[in-house]
Amino acid sequence: MTDLSKSGAAVGEPTAASPAPSAFLEVRDLKVHFPTDDGLVKSVDGLSFQLEKGKTLGIVGESGSGKSVTSLGIMGLHTAGQYGKRKAQISGEIWLDGTELLSADPDHVRKLRGRQMAMIFQDPLSALHPYYTIGQQIVEAYRIHHDVDKKTAKRRAVEMLDRVGIPQPDKRVDNYPHEFSGGMRQRAMIAMSLVNNPELLIADEPTTALDVTVQAQILDLIRDLQKEFGSAVIVITHDLGVVAELADDLLVMYGGRCVERGPAEKVFYEPRHPYTWGLLGSMPRLDRDQQERLIPVKGSPPSLINIPSGCAFNPRCPYADLPKDNVTRTVRPELAEVGSRHWAACHLGKEQRERIWTEEIAPKL
Amino acid sequence: MSDDKAVTIPAQTTGEPSGGAATLTKDAAPGEVLLKVTGLKKHFPIKKGLLQRQVGAVHAVDGIDFEVRSGETLGVVGESGCGKSTMGRLITRLLEPTDGTVEFEGRDITHLGVGAMRPLRRDVQMIFQDPYSSLNPRHTIGTIIGAPFKLQGVTPEGGIKKEVQRLLSVVGLNPEHYNRYPHEFSGGQRQRIGIARALALNPKLVVADEPVSALDVSIQAQVVNLLDDLQQELGLTYVIIAHDLSVVRHVSDRIAVMYLGKIVELADRELLYKSPMHPYTKALMSAVPIPDPRRKNAKSERILLKGDVPSPISPPSGCRFHTRCWKATEICKTTEPKLVELRPGQQVACHHPENFADQAPQDTVLLTAAKEAAELVADEVLAESAQTSAAVAAEVAEAAEAETEAETPEAAETPEAETEAEILEAAETPEAPEAESPEADAPEAGDSEEEPPAKEK
Amino acid sequence: MLAYLIRRLFAAVVMLVVIVMVVFGIFFLIPKWAGVDIALSFVGKQADPAAVEGVREKLGLGDPIYAQVWEFFKGIFAGRTYTGGGDSIQCAAPCFGYSFRSEQAVWPVLTDRFPVTLALALGAAVLWLILGVSAGVLSALKRGSLWDRGAMVIALSGVSLPIYFTGMVALSIFVYGLDLFDGQFVPLDESFSGWFGGMILPWITLAFLYAAMYARITRATMLEILGEDYIRTARAKGLKERTVIGKHAMRSTMTPLLTMLGMDLGALIGGAILTETAFNLPGLGQAVLNAIKNQDLPIILGVTLITSLAVLVANLVVDILYAVIDPRVRLT
Secondary structure, rough: HHHHOOOOEEEEOOOOOOOOOOOOOOEEEOOOEEOOOEEEEEEEEEEEEEEOOOEEEEEOOOOOHHHHHHHHHHOOOOOOOOOOOOEEEEEOOOEEEOOEOOOOOHHHHHHEEOOOOEOOOHHOOOOOOOOOOHHHHHHHHHHHHHOOOOHHHHHHHHHHHHOOOOOOOOOOOOOHHHHOOOHHHHHHHHHHHHHHOOOEEEEEEEOOOOHHHHHHHHHHHHHHHHHOOOOOOEEOOOHHHHHHHHHHHHEEEOOOEEEEEEHHOOOHHHHHHHHHHHHHHHHOOOOOOOOOOOOOOOOOOOOOOOOOOOOHHHHHHHOOOHHHHHHHHHOOOOEOOOOOHHEEEEOOOHHHHHHHHHHHHHHHH | OHHHHHHHHHHHHHOOOOHHHHHOOOOOOOOOOEEEEEEEEEEEEEEEEOEEEEEEEEEEEEHHHHHHHHEEEEEEEOOOOOOOHHHHHHHHOOOOOOOOEEEEEEEEEOOOOHHHHHHOOOOEEOOOOOOOOOOOOOOOOOHHHHHHHHHHHOOOHHHHHHHHHHHHHOOOOHHHHHHHOHOOOHHHHHHHHHHHHOOOOOOOOEEEOOOOOOHHHHHHHHHHHHHHHHHHHHHHHHEEOOOOOOHHHHHEEEEEEEEEEEEEEEEHHHHHHHHHOHHHHHHHHOOOOOHHHHOOOOOOOOOOOOOOOOOOOOOOOOOOOOOOOOOHHHHHOOOOOOOEEOOOOOEEOOOOOOOOOOOOOOOOOOOOHHHHHHHHHHHHHHHHHHHHHHHHHHHHHHHHHHHHHHHHHHHOOHHHHHHHHHHHHHHOOOOOOOOOOOOOOOHHHHHHHHOOOOOOO | OOHHHHHHHHHHHHHHHHHHHHHHHHHHHHHHHOOOOHHHHHHHHOHHHHHHHHHHHHOOOOHHHHHHHHHHHHHHHHOOEEEEEEEEEEEEOOOOOOOOOOOEHHHHHHHHHHHHHHHHHHHHHHHHHHHHHHHHHHHHHHOHHHHHHHHHHHHHHHHHHOOOHHHHHHHHHHHHOOOOOOOOOOOOOOOHHHHHHHHHHHHHHHHHHHHHHHHHHHHHHHHHOOOOHHHHHHHHHHOOOOHHHHHHHHHHHHHHHHHHHHHHHHHOOOOOHHHHHHHHOHHHHHHHHHHHHHHHHHEEEEEEEEHHHHHHHHHHHHHHHHHHOOOHHOOO
16 A cells, blocks of 8 residues: 555656755745646646745635645645546645655655644644544654654643643643634644644644634734744735734735735735735725725636636736737736845736836725 | 513613614614614523433523614624524524514514515525525526515516516626526625525615625625625615624624624724724724734734633623633623613623723722733733723713714715714714713713722733 | 443333334234234144134233233243143243244244354454455545446445345355355354355355445545545644555544444344345244244244344444544534
8 A cells, every 4th residue: 555655646847957945945836737527727837936944924815726735735745645547747846955845755755744844724623533632643743753652742742732822731632623622623733733843834724714813812823833943834824914914925826826926014015916906905904994995806716727818817907908919818927026025927017016006006905 | 571571671771872762763764773683592402311301502692682773784793603693593583582572673573483474584685604505506596596586476577587687787797697507606606696686575684694704805805895885776784794803894884792692892883993892892803813014013902812712501600701801800700791882882791891981990809810811911902901991081082083083974975874873963962972971971981080990900 | 431321221221122012012912903813823723723722821812911011021031931721831031932833932943043143144244344345445545446446346236136146156156166165054063164164155145245335335435534634634744644544544434334334233133034045044034034934923023022132232332332433422
């Protein structure tokens, strides 16, 4: 059965040519495609970014924008445990601390999972095994990567539960997930993912399933833990409030591609992509005076099987007709620098966008 | 029993000028009370053992009173388990209340049978959260939207098909798509279908349970705007139930905050968001992540509540929030605070409200729970709340100003809001609270001036 | 956990009492209402009137119904003496009735034949679990492959072919064709190898049918479980795929299988009539078939009771195992 874990996805282009990057995590031109009966689903279609230790990257996008697929891709979870004929096609490069993960031995990547990179999932109830106690699950996570006896591992589990703020951790460690409340479960999930001091933590919608007061607790916890452990964190969410709380850098995804990337402040205050404008305008805000009306993005997110030609956002973009020669519908815009460490993929001129933002969009928000 | 309730419950709020009777007598159609809920309760029994004995009950909704006025939007917020969805199903009579009354247009509909409810179903419609599971996948959307006509035996002018197509265009869908099936539509479009179905019989009251929470951000805004437009065009009255405070603020005129089956605060939107009085409301609002990276490290503004919402099976005694409240004292544990109108347009159930005079100033001993909770509240917040209690007279005046400021542009905006403001004015005269201040307010304002901050850290 | 066990046990006992009463009702009351002379059916149609009268007296058929039920109950625990018609017959402690026709107590008949049936059911169960579950898991892991399709076609045929057909095919191939086995039942206390040789074909035949069902269920459950979030979590921890499948996924897959196993085993222990007939095994199934042919009511009644008891016990065991596997069950 061991060969099953290796029978993963087709590994793309050889990577020997490219030099190892200096960044702690660097993703280069990542593509994740899934063959289906209806056609090829291009969930992620050429994504690149870097992330340093101690920093947090927020990936924002709507459902189907490819944000979760990206995180699973980094973790190598598209290839592990993929059975049957329909395999994800992954190409590009993922460099984690000097190791290229896509071309590495799957068993090596498996050993990195949970130790060097760990993940928190959206719904802690379904992400924890219902038949094992919280303690058993944390102990297991610890003992995969540490050669210790069960007692030591259990002490470590209690210690972690205590660290994430679970009261009476020595008793709760023997509880089953269903005996925990939603917030406690997510804390336990965080404890489990941090048990091996991972250097990269990926949080996929970590608070979406939680109530707002519990969400505040968990965001606080993630922030504190990052300070304490100094790990690199990727937060994936649809909630701009959550990324604003956590992220240093922001990456906005649309239709499997990055449309805007830059420091969080830049993306919030000087966004340079119409889709980012749309997201900001769609969102009622508690910290501002009452908006008279929200400014929604028209239409619906694209189907990943038939991504619109040219700019994927063009059918929903109110400015799609401004650039000449119908270029928005024929040429796919590449990311271009619009400021220091700030990129956007749009056919509109830089000055044009600056003007639209400051004159038309920003005053209405 | 329900009759008793109807009498006793308003008695709680004596001295409150916006009593149901006062507004009911008003003639003006918009702004009159459309739905009146008194002492509404719903307990779900828990049965256990071989004999299925009842061993307890989930106190999902545990005695709530409120009114919905014609043309307004009442927002209901709260965390999971606070009973907001149950409340929605009770007022649409999808669930049978355990106790209390529901009056629609002055008529008691609490115990109407299925048959007697049928004509009422035309007037009260519901929009559900999940646009995927609430549409039958085997029916075309034409059938789905047309179903209410068939059920009610109504034939609209020009036939059902024409009417359905009109409805489709009203909610922004292509009328040509009459014969398509739900799976051919995206989430946002399905929610529009759900709305079209709810609007088919031209209802008076639409209860929407989390209408946008299953949708993507950009689609949420479309649906929110659609609900807004429809209200203006058709003069609909909404009860919108949601957990997202930003969305609720955006859509509502008045907002009820629920906690463990009770309404803890019920206030006009601006009042609630500018100066929340219930500590829970305050904590809830401070917990919402602000999409502004510059405020990332402004932790001082945040009130972190300890732990989770207690189980509605055995809710805490006294004030249900006392186990997590940083201001809780002995009285909070023993005596349940009543929902009282402390300021015109703002009803609060709290012994030690924020931004207002302490309702139980004699009681100063903090509970241990409160001491623990206070550790999670930044000192700034505590200090601020102490200050506000002290300077309450000024606050009241300020708030009244803020209120009038807030209401003037709104009144100009929409006819509904205007008439609503009229009612408020008639009942409560917000412009001059000091001059004609209702009895309830006067002694309290006096109290607060004499009273030093009840407690400080 | 203890409360759960006690509750289950209590429920089982109550169920047992109900079953005995229902069975009694079916065998004694319904014929009475229908106007059939029960005594006659206990003796045989050709019996002389005096014998019929004796049986009537022995069974107390003239007594009120509750007295008859009570006598029957008492017999199970304390034994019974049938008196009437000038003689009396002793029926020792677990008295499940007395066959006046074959002139023997029912209980020894049951105890003679029960081990054969039990051995058949348990042996087959072990076989079908090994075969069915592993085939199902492999199919799930290799979904869409040739192996998967092949296994599922075989499983489908296994489910649809009647056991007397597969039994006959097995007999003609292995016994008459290849002459691998004797094909004759040999009691265990005579010769182990003879017994084993005699049982192996019935086991395989019976297991084939059930393995097919179990493979299908296992495959479907496993596929569903593999899509669960907690399996993804297990992989994200860095667990080896073998552990992910063998530990995390298997434990969840076991729950529905266990439920099925309880019911199937219970039913089989009551007598695999077709298999026993096809292979001429002296088990309960054969006994009941003979009893039906001979209209030997007490035997049928005894076997029915034993069958119900077996189903009940099997389900009790399943309930307990279920609670061991799934902690959430303990709450309810």
